[in-house]
Amino acid sequence: MINTLPAASQTRRVYDHRIREQVLRTGIRCLPRHLAIPRSTVGTWRRRGLRPVVTIEPFDQDRQQLLDTIAKLDRRARVLAAVVRILLALLRASGFSLAGGQRLPEGNAKAAILRAITSANPFLPLAMILRIAHLEPGRYHVWKRASRVVCGLDDRSSCPHTSPSQLLPAEVANIKDMVLAPEYRHMPVSTLAAYAQRIGKVFASPSTWGKLIRERGWLRPRQRVHPAKPTLGVRATAPNEVWHIDTTILKLLDGTRAVSVRRSA
Numbered sequence: 001m002i003n004t005l006p007a008a009s010q011t012r013r014v015y016d017h018r019i020r021e022q023v024l025r026t027g028i029r030c031l032p033r034h035l036a037i038p039r040s041t042v043g044t045w046r047r048r049g050l051r052p053v054v055t056i057e058p059f060d061q062d063r064q065q066l067l068d069t070i071a072k073l074d075r076r077a078r079v080l081a082a083v084v085r086i087l088l089a090l091l092r093a094s095g096f097s098l099a100g101g102q103r104l105p106e107g108n109a110k111a112a113i114l115r116a117i118t119s120a121n122p123f124l125p126l127a128m129i130l131r132i133a134h135l136e137p138g139r140y141h142v143w144k145r146a147s148r149v150v151c152g153l154d155d156r157s158s159c160p161h162t163s164p165s166q167l168l169p170a171e172v173a174n175i176k177d178m179v180l181a182p183e184y185r186h187m188p189v190s191t192l193a194a195y196a197q198r199i200g201k202v203f204a205s206p207s208t209w210g211k212l213i214r215e216r217g218w219l220r221p222r223q224r225v226h227p228a229k230p231t232l233g234v235r236a237t238a239p240n241e242v243w244h245i246d247t248t249i250l251k252l253l254d255g256t257r258a259v260s261v262r263r264s265a
Helices: 019-024 039-048 063-094 107-120 126-133 137-147 171-178 189-198 206-215
Strands: 004-005 012-015 242-250 256-262
Touching: 004 137, 004 242, 039 107, 039 171, 039 206, 107 137, 126 137, 171 189
Parallel strands: none
Antiparallel strands: 004 012, 242 256
């Protein structure tokens, strides 16, 4: 039995629950073609397992007992709705929201949100829960993977297993010291990065060094290799005064040098 439910943008196919139970109990991976059930749907059934079944025995209760049960459940639903409205009002008044990329650095708060999502998952789809909480699916799965690590869910975790390629604060400090040190000012950044690896101080690529220098605005000390260029010399004071200059440097016996300048106009 296959029911087709019309929707605004797409058509959703609903299959008989007995087919799903048969697939899960027998372990069938491929169904007959005349059922027209995709293999991805069968894989989803096998991954999610059997649905929880809630049964009621109306034959053991009379009409008044059923009405009392319905009234009790209705009161409980009203109480829960009132509590949810109060909590939502407090949350809006606090100004905190997971939407917009706002960070939640405390690991305990992340763990509490994950526990709440896990407890609500049997009753609501995960996509709906994340939409209600304004939590992106990618962010949720990152928290889920981080919760399995011993180091926890804190933002600035020092665990080397969660981010093995991230530089530690001590390594960044070593890079800064070497970049700003006067004794290394003659080395280019690429040579300095290779030298730091050779002496076993910092193991990072030259591109990482350059990125840190640009982002943090570190100014390396400069060393003038060539002497300063002279600012005074043969200068013309009017047009057509000097057309050609011939300069000869003479080295004297005492080691000094003399310059002979000949001009032609």
